[in-house]
Amino acid sequence: MLPFISSQLLFYIAIFLVLFVPGYFLILATRLDKTFSPLESFVIAFSSSIIVVDFLVIVLGRSPLHITRATILGAIILFSAVCYVIYFFRRKKETATTSLEKSDYLPRKSVFLVVLLLLLTIFIKTIYFKDTIFPTTTDLGHHMYWAKTIAVTGNLPQYEKADIGEQLTIEKPQPIADFIIGEHLIFAAIALISGAGFISAFPALVLFLIHMMSVLAMFILARAVFNPPAGGSDHRDTIAIVTLFLIGPLWALASPQAKFVSGGVIGNTIGNLLIPLAILFFVRAFAEKKSALLAWALFISLGMAYTHHLSTFVFIFTAFFAVATFTVLNLKTILSDIREWIRLFLSPSVIAVIIMGIIFVFFLYMPTYLNSKAIDTAVGAPSKATRTGLTLTQLKTTAGEARFAFAIAGLLLLFFAKKLGRYSQAFLIGWIGALNLMSLRPDWLFVDIPSNRIASYIVFPTAIIAAYMVAYIFTAFRNRDYVGKNYLSPFFVMLTFFIFMIFIATEGFYDDAQSLNSASSTKGALQTYLASGYLAERSTAADIILKDHNYLAGDTWIKLFFMRGYNYPLSRGYFKRYQDDTVSREQCTNLMISTPNTSEAQRCFDGTQTDFLMINPKMDGAQFNRLKNFWRIYSSDDVGIFYKKS
Amino acid sequence: MSNKIIIYATLTFLLVSFVFLSAVEMKQADPNTKNIWMLYFIDPKSASLDFMIDNHSAQTDFHFEILADKTRVGEGDISIPNGATKTVPITISDSANKKIVIDVTAGNAKKEIYKNF
Numbered sequence: 001m002l003p004f005i006s007s008q009l010l011f012y013i014a015i016f017l018v019l020f021v022p023g024y025f026l027i028l029a030t031r032l033d034k035t036f037s038p039l040e041s042f043v044i045a046f047s048s049s050i051i052v053v054d055f056l057v058i059v060l061g062r063s064p065l066h067i068t069r070a071t072i073l074g075a076i077i078l079f080s081a082v083c084y085v086i087y088f089f090r091r092k093k094e095t096a097t098t099s100l101e102k103s104d105y106l107p108r109k110s111v112f113l114v115v116l117l118l119l120l121t122i123f124i125k126t127i128y129f130k131d132t133i134f135p136t137t138t139d140l141g142h143h144m145y146w147a148k149t150i151a152v153t154g155n156l157p158q159y160e161k162a163d164i165g166e167q168l169t170i171e172k173p174q175p176i177a178d179f180i181i182g183e184h185l186i187f188a189a190i191a192l193i194s195g196a197g198f199i200s201a202f203p204a205l206v207l208f209l210i211h212m213m214s215v216l217a218m219f220i221l222a223r224a225v226f227n228p229p230a231g232g233s234d235h236r237d238t239i240a241i242v243t244l245f246l247i248g249p250l251w252a253l254a255s256p257q258a259k260f261v262s263g264g265v266i267g268n269t270i271g272n273l274l275i276p277l278a279i280l281f282f283v284r285a286f287a288e289k290k291s292a293l294l295a296w297a298l299f300i301s302l303g304m305a306y307t308h309h310l311s312t313f314v315f316i317f318t319a320f321f322a323v324a325t326f327t328v329l330n331l332k333t334i335l336s337d338i339r340e341w342i343r344l345f346l347s348p349s350v351i352a353v354i355i356m357g358i359i360f361v362f363f364l365y366m367p368t369y370l371n372s373k374a375i376d377t378a379v380g381a382p383s384k385a386t387r388t389g390l391t392l393t394q395l396k397t398t399a400g401e402a403r404f405a406f407a408i409a410g411l412l413l414l415f416f417a418k419k420l421g422r423y424s425q426a427f428l429i430g431w432i433g434a435l436n437l438m439s440l441r442p443d444w445l446f447v448d449i450p451s452n453r454i455a456s457y458i459v460f461p462t463a464i465i466a467a468y469m470v471a472y473i474f475t476a477f478r479n480r481d482y483v484g485k486n487y488l489s490p491f492f493v494m495l496t497f498f499i500f501m502i503f504i505a506t507e508g509f510y511d512d513a514q515s516l517n518s519a520s521s522t523k524g525a526l527q528t529y530l531a532s533g534y535l536a537e538r539s540t541a542a543d544i545i546l547k548d549h550n551y552l553a554g555d556t557w558i559k560l561f562f563m564r565g566y567n568y569p570l571s572r573g574y575f576k577r578y579q580d581d582t583v584s585r586e587q588c589t590n591l592m593i594s595t596p597n598t599s600e601a602q603r604c605f606d607g608t609q610t611d612f613l614m615i616n617p618k619m620d621g622a623q624f625n626r627l628k629n630f631w632r633i634y635s636s637d638d639v640g641i642f643y644k645k646s
Numbered sequence: 647m648s649n650k651i652i653i654y655a656t657l658t659f660l661l662v663s664f665v666f667l668s669a670v671e672m673k674q675a676d677p678n679t680k681n682i683w684m685l686y687f688i689d690p691k692s693a694s695l696d697f698m699i700d701n702h703s704a705q706t707d708f709h710f711e712i713l714a715d716k717t718r719v720g721e722g723d724i725s726i727p728n729g730a731t732k733t734v735p736i737t738i739s740d741s742a743n744k745k746i747v748i749d750v751t752a753g754n755a756k757k758e759i760y761k762n763f
Contacts, residue, residue, distance in 0.1 A: 114652050204667075216656065526677055531684075636682060641690070
């Protein structure tokens with residue numbers, strides 16, 4: 001019991017130090033606390049901490065100090081101290097203090113509702129995670145290998161892997177662009193500070209925390225965008241609470257929500273936190289003409305670029321669509337608006353962030369995807385069937401049908417939303433417009449990325465715009481002027497509203513219920529880990545191991561037991577991969593397990609020097625039992641290990 | 647102040663959830679709750695036939711047989727409590743050109759490992 005309590009304490013201390021402290025002090029130094037409410041500052045402190053720690057660890061990785069528990073703690077403390085000194089002197093210079101308007105705070109009844117929704121959201125997700133918290137998922141296994149590499153070596157990782165070449169030998173490692181450094185640094189930092197093991201609940205809990213912050217980010221974004229400077233909105237709290245309802249307890253488990261958390265889709269999960277925040281800062285920066293907020297917007301965007309390529313790609317398209325929408329809707333003032341934008345961009349704080357970005361990208365660490373090959377892969381005519389776009393039916397299923405229906409109606413309404421701020425209007429239309437087009441017709445935009453991955457982002461703008469529509473219906477009919485005209489009976493209006501809400505809630509909760517039926521693979525994965533521990537103790541780097549991805553649970557985590565390379569052990573992938581006509585793929589990993597007695601497989605064994613095989617004995621044991629040159633050295637219900645005699 | 651209630655409430659809910667999930671994960675990571683047992687050679691590469699039974703199941707009575715080319719050359723019973731591992735040293739006088747199989751049964755479950763010489 002005592003080890004559990006101490007490990008828990010260390011974990012929460014590490015979370016506080018890594019995911020709150022640096023961002024909080026950065027907020028103080030930039031005096032953002034004067035502009036944002038405590039709730040907004042809380043979410044921003046968390047998000048900016050991710051980015052600050054990323055940059056601090058990159059600097060440490062490039063320095064002779066290396067990445068250790070002491071250096072990370074030292075860097076966080078030093079950064080926070082510098083920020084505090086800046087805050088101290090800036091505060092002294094300030095003559096008058098400004099405080100937030102009373103309207104920036106939620107009314108007591110709304111707070112109660114928000115707390116209730118958050119409780120329900122966390123409860124539903126916790127019930128789901130109860131069966132998925134044990135680390136088994138493929139993506140998380142891959143990511144944690146790199147995070148562990150950082151923690152073990154104290155250096156930034158070289159993202160590369162060694163594949164089997166045409167000569168059937170294992171070639172020299174080649175760079176891979178699939179991973180981005182920001183996906184791994186915070187996990188390495190938390191593991192180093194807390195001492196938590198990577199094969200534990202900690203990675204999923206960190207992702208859960210990030211995900212919940214993205215839910216809160218949507219809430220504060222909804223309040224911000226529906227709070228136009230001119231006059232304000234009567235209903236922004238209603239819209240924000242409905243947004244929380246649509247993104248919190250409803251569809252709480254579907255992608256990109258809890259399923260992405262348990263699945264270890266780190267980049268998307270962080271991206272879904274940073275995208276709403278970047279939009280929040282851009283909208284407020286332009287609407288309020290504040291260069292300090294624009295600097296923050298660029299800082300968040302830079303952090304996004306160091307965390308996830310797809311999120312950055314989606315955000316760039318969103319920004320482009322927002323600018324286009326703004327231009328079309330504000331033709332009369334666009335020239336003076338552009339002059340204002342230029343003025344904001346030429347401010348010292350914005351230029352400082354841009355210079356920092358240039359230094360990081362060109363002198364400290366260039367994100368792996370910034371090379372011509374990776375860009376060519378993502379840009380151009382769709383190259384595969386999975387990248388040619390979704391049907392409308394597929395898209396509305398992804399977004400949640402009821403939610404999507406309201407969002408489409410809300411989108412039309414947005415074009416005529418005179419009271420809404422110009423920038424809020426442009427960003428909301430641009431956000432959902434870009435994602436709809438990227439998901440449905442990627443060929444029009446030269447986007448060559450799996451369409452279902454892009455479509456997963458649509459959940460967030462869908463929720464906020466659907467909430468706008470729901471609130472509009474509810475509040476428009478309650479408007480005294482309207483009721484005075486007696487078009488509809490208030491009772492009928494209320495009834496219709498509740499029918500709509502029941503329609504949405506039923507579908508959302510039904511989706512949650514469907515997702516809860518997943519079977520746990522804990523028992524199989526645990527056997528895989530025990531077998532991996534056995535083999536790690538009894539093999540050396542000279543031994544080549546091949547494992548199966550099809551029938552072994554938690555197999556991507558095996559590499560964490562060896563730490564001998566991203567592609568160690570070799571892996572037999574999904575069978576369809578070996579039948580892909582568009583790309584020439586090595587066949588050895590399949591042949592050596594599926595047909596080990598053939599001459600082709602024998603050539604593969606000779607070329608790769610593979611001598612250990614980890615397979616599921618129920619599915620692949622028979623073909624080895626007949627062969628004299630294989631020893632069965634390990635046996636459990638779901639894992640068998642064979643040794644090939646030389 | 648009302649905004650801060652949301653922060654405190656969120657942190658409290660998350661803390662309770664995290665402690666609960668950590669406890670669940672710790673229990674799930676305990677092989678002794680999974681009713682599994684494993685059989686393996688101590689040295690996978692050499693000619694040694696010494697093996698281990700790693701018991702995480704409710705079964706405690708194990709029976710093993712040594713087969714040389716399907717002929718039984720030895721057998722024994724061994725008692726292993728849940729959570730324990732036991733080593734069984736094996737010596738066979740003539741294993742040349744034979745397939746030496748170690749069969750272990752516990753209740754209805756049976757597992758085998760072997761080396762071909």
